[in-house]
Amino acid sequence: MADDGLSAGAVARRLGVAVTTLRTWHQRYGLGPSGHVPGHHRRYTQEDLARLDVMRELTSEGVAPAEAARWARGAGPRQVVDRRHGGGRVIAVGAAGDAARGLAHAAMRLDAAAMREIIDRSIEASGVVATWNGLLRPVLVGVGDRHAVVEVEHLLSRCVSEALGAVARPPANAGSPRILLACADEEQHSLPLEALAAALAEVGLPCRLLGARVPPSALAGAVRRTGPDAVVVWSHSQSTADPRQLDALRSGEHRPPLIIAAGPGWDELPVVIERPDSLDAALTLLSNRTLVG
Numbered sequence: 001m002a003d004d005g006l007s008a009g010a011v012a013r014r015l016g017v018a019v020t021t022l023r024t025w026h027q028r029y030g031l032g033p034s035g036h037v038p039g040h041h042r043r044y045t046q047e048d049l050a051r052l053d054v055m056r057e058l059t060s061e062g063v064a065p066a067e068a069a070r071w072a073r074g075a076g077p078r079q080v081v082d083r084r085h086g087g088g089r090v091i092a093v094g095a096a097g098d099a100a101r102g103l104a105h106a107a108m109r110l111d112a113a114a115m116r117e118i119i120d121r122s123i124e125a126s127g128v129v130a131t132w133n134g135l136l137r138p139v140l141v142g143v144g145d146r147h148a149v150v151e152v153e154h155l156l157s158r159c160v161s162e163a164l165g166a167v168a169r170p171p172a173n174a175g176s177p178r179i180l181l182a183c184a185d186e187e188q189h190s191l192p193l194e195a196l197a198a199a200l201a202e203v204g205l206p207c208r209l210l211g212a213r214v215p216p217s218a219l220a221g222a223v224r225r226t227g228p229d230a231v232v233v234w235s236h237s238q239s240t241a242d243p244r245q246l247d248a249l250r251s252g253e254h255r256p257p258l259i260i261a262a263g264p265g266w267d268e269l270p271v272v273i274e275r276p277d278s279l280d281a282a283l284t285l286l287s288n289r290t291l292v293g
């Protein structure tokens with residue numbers, strides 16, 4: 001029946017491929033929904049999904065599509081189950097949903113277009129905070145646990161950056177930014193701050209994001225020149241969490257009213273420095289304590 005089964009979008013999400021790829025596999029290799037009625041929306045059964053899973057797996061291993069399709073056409077649902085539980089080529093995403101599994105697969109295949117499609121769709125449907133917590137964090141943590149796939153980590157990071165950067169910023173007439181975001185000196189992990197910048201934009205708050213590896217002198221310069229209400233400094237590991245960076249902000253001539261040390265790198269710090277432990281907490285703190293002007 002045309003109403004049963006999964007939509008092309010749901011299958012694409014689950015497998016981590018672009019909808020256009022599904023269409024190509026259908027048209028060129030006959031791997032479409034088995035009960036497809038021309039003129040109706042495509043609906044995929046579990047068996048169709050099993051075939052597509054084999055197709056995806058084999059093409060990601062470098063098998064030519066026509067050859068992969070021949071194998072896939074002979075596959076049944078058992079293979080889907082077997083592959084989910086076995087094989088070392090997957091990124092574990094814990095209890096995260098289909099979209100996270102799809103993103104993890106797309107990341108392993110180095111399929112940037114599919115990664116962007118999954119991330120963009122999630123941001124559009126659920127917003128930045130839910131996307132960060134429910135989709136991006138599980139996959140990033142999963143990739144981090146698989147130390148060997150450095151190229152996957154780099155391309156995934158790039159796609160996450162681009163998607164977060166594409167979230168519409170408040171218009172110029174919304175006021176000048178009163179929030180400054182910076183990674184600590186030598187800190188390369190900028191994605192959490194990029195998520196924060198995008199989440200702030202979603203609630204109409206502009207900010208300046210200085211990005212990765214901000215030397216203390218550059219941070220001091222930006223504070224002096226822009227006089228922010230709040231400064232957030234991100235450190236992901238102890239090696240970049242030198243508290244003197246924060247001391248310099250507190251003792252400087254242009255001391256920002258709100259100083260936030262974010263990220264798991266920071267250890268004991270004076271209580272006057274705020275320590276939100278999640279994107280949601282940082283967003284709430286900044287929304288409550290800063291104004292645009």
Ligand code: B12
Pocket residue numbers: 136137138140141143144145153154157161186187188189190191192193195196236237238240262263264276277278279282
């Ligand atoms: C992507 C990534 C990179 C990218 C960063 C790209 C970018 N633009 O950000 C690149 C490839 C550049 C990179 C480089 C390195 N990385 Co790296 N990287 C990661 C990875 C996979 C994700 C980082 C991330 O964004 N995490 C954010 C979320 C996903 O983490 P989380 O645990 O869910 O978040 C917690 C808190 O941070 C907080 N939180 C989450 N989001 C937010 C947001 C806000 C605003 C707030 C306030 C709180 C908050 O809540 C969570 C619960 O505590 C992690 C794996 C991991 N587990 O994090 C490794 C990881 C952080 N990297 C690691 C390492 C070792 C490195 C390198 C030293 C590797 C090397 N040998 O060169 C370098 C250089 C590091 C440096 N000097 O800065 C280690 C760090 C170990 C440690 N604790 O010291 C990790 C943990 C990987 C691992 N398992 O070993 N990395």
